[in-house]
Amino acid sequence: MKLQLFLKMLADENRLRIINIIKDNALCVGEIQTILGTQQSNTSKHLDKLKSNQIINYYKEAQRVFYFLNKDLVKNYKFFEDLIYTDLSKSHYSNFDLDRLIRYKNSKIDCDYLKEVNFDFEQLKI
Amino acid sequence: MKLQLFLKMLADENRLRIINIIKDNALCVGEIQTILGTQQSNTSKHLDKLKSNQIINYYKEAQRVFYFLNKDLVKNYKFFEDLIYTDLSKSHYSNFDLDRLIRYKNSKIDCDYLKEVNFDFEQLKI
DNA sequence: ATAATATATGAATATATGAGCATATAGAAA
DNA sequence: TTTCTATATGCTCATATATTCATATATTAT
Numbered sequence: 001m002k003l004q005l006f007l008k009m010l011a012d013e014n015r016l017r018i019i020n021i022i023k024d025n026a027l028c029v030g031e032i033q034t035i036l037g038t039q040q041s042n043t044s045k046h047l048d049k050l051k052s053n054q055i056i057n058y059y060k061e062a063q064r065v066f067y068f069l070n071k072d073l074v075k076n077y078k079f080f081e082d083l084i085y086t087d088l089s090k091s092h093y094s095n096f097d098l099d100r101l102i103r104y105k106n107s108k109i110d111c112d113y114l115k116e117v118n119f120d121f122e123q124l125k126i
Numbered sequence: 127m128k129l130q131l132f133l134k135m136l137a138d139e140n141r142l143r144i145i146n147i148i149k150d151n152a153l154c155v156g157e158i159q160t161i162l163g164t165q166q167s168n169t170s171k172h173l174d175k176l177k178s179n180q181i182i183n184y185y186k187e188a189q190r191v192f193y194f195l196n197k198d199l200v201k202n203y204k205f206f207e208d209l210i211y212t213d214l215s216k217s218h219y220s221n222f223d224l225d226r227l228i229r230y231k232n233s234k235i236d237c238d239y240l241k242e243v244n245f246d247f248e249q250l251k252i
Numbered sequence: 253a254t255a256a257t258a259t260a261t262g263a264a265t266a267t268a269t270g271a272g273c274a275t276a277t278a279g280a281a282a
Numbered sequence: 283t284t285t286c287t288a289t290a291t292g293c294t295c296a297t298a299t300a301t302t303c304a305t306a307t308a309t310t311a312t
Contacts, residue, residue, distance in 0.1 A: 004217070010133050028259095030259085041303080044258095079206070082208060087204055168272075191290095
């Protein structure tokens with residue numbers, strides 16, 4: 001992939017937010033939507049772009065699709081590790097999203113029960 | 127400046143090429159055009175974008191405008207140094223442009239005499 | 253089989269972006 | 283002053299992009 005294209009893929013708020021929350025763990029599409037509060041088709045399309053450009057990979061479990069970061073990029077692009085682990089943390093949504101990710105993880109709910117329990121961060125006591 | 131906007135400014139081939147050749151020295155607009163082989167108004171507009179977002183700064187000498195990289199970005203964005211000094215060098219135009227930059231510098235021609243001598247890399251013996 | 257659910261995709265729209273051309277501006281030289 | 287030169291800017295076109303809505307697909311559950 002060309003550096004310019006890689007940067008273009010990174011130069012979008014929704015995609016940066018996705019990368020931020022899946023950089024250390026795989027999440028299914030529903031979890032990504034729930035944590036970011038973004039729309040289904042919009043989320044899906046950004047995931048598709050990231051996937052098409054091999055920035056993220058995925059595996060399937062039943063109808064669920066779990067996405068995770070392609071760690072080869074960290075090896076191949078020196079700047080990328082600093083970007084996602086240092087600079088990204090200073091960006092607008094980072095704390096908000098990572099906080100939600102942690103609270104979600106602590107809730108012990110997983111992708112299978114996400115819709116069933118009608119998960120809502122506002123009602124989360126944690 | 128927002129990280130997303132910074133990345134967007136970097137996610138363009140012409141702007142990456144500009145940054146690459148002015149990262150260690152200031153160049154006037156005419157020199158940038160000559161080395162990259164890009165059009166006047168196009169070059170000027172990309173410079174304007176980079177300038178408006180404080181990615182580059184400038185100083186004037188008579189009608190000439192010299193642009194140079196805003197080094198504060200290297201301090202403020204950890205990823206940026208790796209990007210411009212490591213990853214960028216692997217990109218398509220980098221060798222071509224940096225080679226031209228060196229040949230231009232060796233020619234001892236400067237911005238003042240650039241148009242006067244009708245500078246042409248093809249005729250350069252160096 | 254049908255119904256329900258998770259995800260993907262097509263179509264429509266709005267907006268952004270880059271490129272090229274022509275022209276404007278500002279400063280220098282004559 | 284007029285002329286020349288370096289750079290910037292306005293206009294237009296073509297293309298790219300993100301977003302939303304509606305629908306399609308695939309898998310599971312009944």
